[in-house]
Amino acid sequence: MPAGAQRRGRGCIGWGCMLILYSLAIVVVVGGVFAALYFRVPARLGLVTPPEERLLSGTPDRAAAKALKD
Numbered sequence: 001m002p003a004g005a006q007r008r009g010r011g012c013i014g015w016g017c018m019l020i021l022y023s024l025a026i027v028v029v030v031g032g033v034f035a036a037l038y039f040r041v042p043a044r045l046g047l048v049t050p051p052e053e054r055l056l057s058g059t060p061d062r063a064a065a066k067a068l069k070d
Contacts, residue, residue, distance in 0.1 A: 036042070043050045049057075
């Protein structure tokens with residue numbers, strides 16, 4: 001190498017910082033998805049029917065209930 005030409009580093013733009021930023025973004029996105037499912041955000045927004053509503057929303061079968069009771 002010539003005396004005046006020095007190799008310049010890329011600083012924080014290099015692969016190390018980009019890898020850290022990408023992995024942090026993946027952790028944030030996956031954590032957000034798990035938090036949304038844990039707090040039942042889709043059900044609260046009306047995007048899906050809650051399980052308790054699906055269970056209790058059917059019409060009762062009176063003939064089957066009478067047969068079970070007897």
